[in-house]
Amino acid sequence: MLHKLRCYKEWSGSLVAVLVLSMAMAGCIGYYSEVSHLTDDDLEWYNAWEVGDTVLFDSTAGNVDTLVVVNKRLEDIRNPFYTHCVDNDRGPTYEASAYYQYEIKHPDKVMEGSLSTFKRICNDSLEIKGRLDSRFSNGRKFSFDHARDLMVFEGDNPIKPRRIRFKGIYLEECIVFDSCNSDYGRYSVAGDSIESFIISKRHGLISYRFKNGEEYTRRDL
Numbered sequence: 001m002l003h004k005l006r007c008y009k010e011w012s013g014s015l016v017a018v019l020v021l022s023m024a025m026a027g028c029i030g031y032y033s034e035v036s037h038l039t040d041d042d043l044e045w046y047n048a049w050e051v052g053d054t055v056l057f058d059s060t061a062g063n064v065d066t067l068v069v070v071n072k073r074l075e076d077i078r079n080p081f082y083t084h085c086v087d088n089d090r091g092p093t094y095e096a097s098a099y100y101q102y103e104i105k106h107p108d109k110v111m112e113g114s115l116s117t118f119k120r121i122c123n124d125s126l127e128i129k130g131r132l133d134s135r136f137s138n139g140r141k142f143s144f145d146h147a148r149d150l151m152v153f154e155g156d157n158p159i160k161p162r163r164i165r166f167k168g169i170y171l172e173e174c175i176v177f178d179s180c181n182s183d184y185g186r187y188s189v190a191g192d193s194i195e196s197f198i199i200s201k202r203h204g205l206i207s208y209r210f211k212n213g214e215e216y217t218r219r220d221l
Contacts (some may be wrong), residue, residue: 031096034148041210042126045117046074046098048204057208057216063107065216067205071101076119093121100108102205104132115199122152130177132208134192135181162197166206167221172218173201177214 038046049069057065076096096119104111111133118127122145130137142153158181161173178196197208209215 021132023126026141028083029072030082032077032082032092034093034121034150035077035080036121036124036128037078038074038076038093038096038098038117038119038126042117042119043074043098045115045128045201046072046100048202049100049102055205056219057104058219059214059216061214063214063216066103066105067102067113069100069102071099093148095119095121095150100204113197113205114206119147120153123194125153125157127153127157128175130159130175130182130197130199131193132177132197132205134184135182135197136185137177161201166198167217171200171203171206175199196202 049072051069051072053069055067057067059065074127075098077094079123080094097117099114099116101112101114107177113132114130116129119125120127120131127140128137137159140153140157145152146149159175159177161175163170163172164174164176165171166174176196176198184193195209195211198206200206203218203221205218206221207215207217
């Protein structure tokens, strides 16, 4: 029995050594010297939806659209160590991010939309990006700090949450995406493109307007 136990320990030790050697040959261990994290307050933007949520939107012309949440992703690591290939080091910094994606079933097409949040290291601020169909939020001016491998943003963030009046009530921390802070993408198509849309921190997308003036609003709010 003791002989079997000794053999088992020797075999286990050899297996561990082989595994460690294999990992060492396959790649390297890296370390992030700077890591950002999303706070509970930051995550409220991300937690507005769950995958599979379905919401109806009524238009001023009597039409109805259906929104379905199709994807969510949260990337906020707590362990600064990582493994990588020898020629594929990820760099010294890691910025946390969160993302959700939805689709709107419109009478003549399916429109894709999303909201992305990034916790920036340079000023510990939350960067928010939004998209609905062919309208995308504008990017911020930045310089690149090669030593720290991160973007350093300049000036004020054009994406600013504010209080709005919606269906006779006030909603806090909403972002209005319009011509002031967003534009049409390079491959947008002709037609009744989205002129503006509004995203609430608590509720997600609450309304959107087409260039022809037709506006859709959430039925459940």
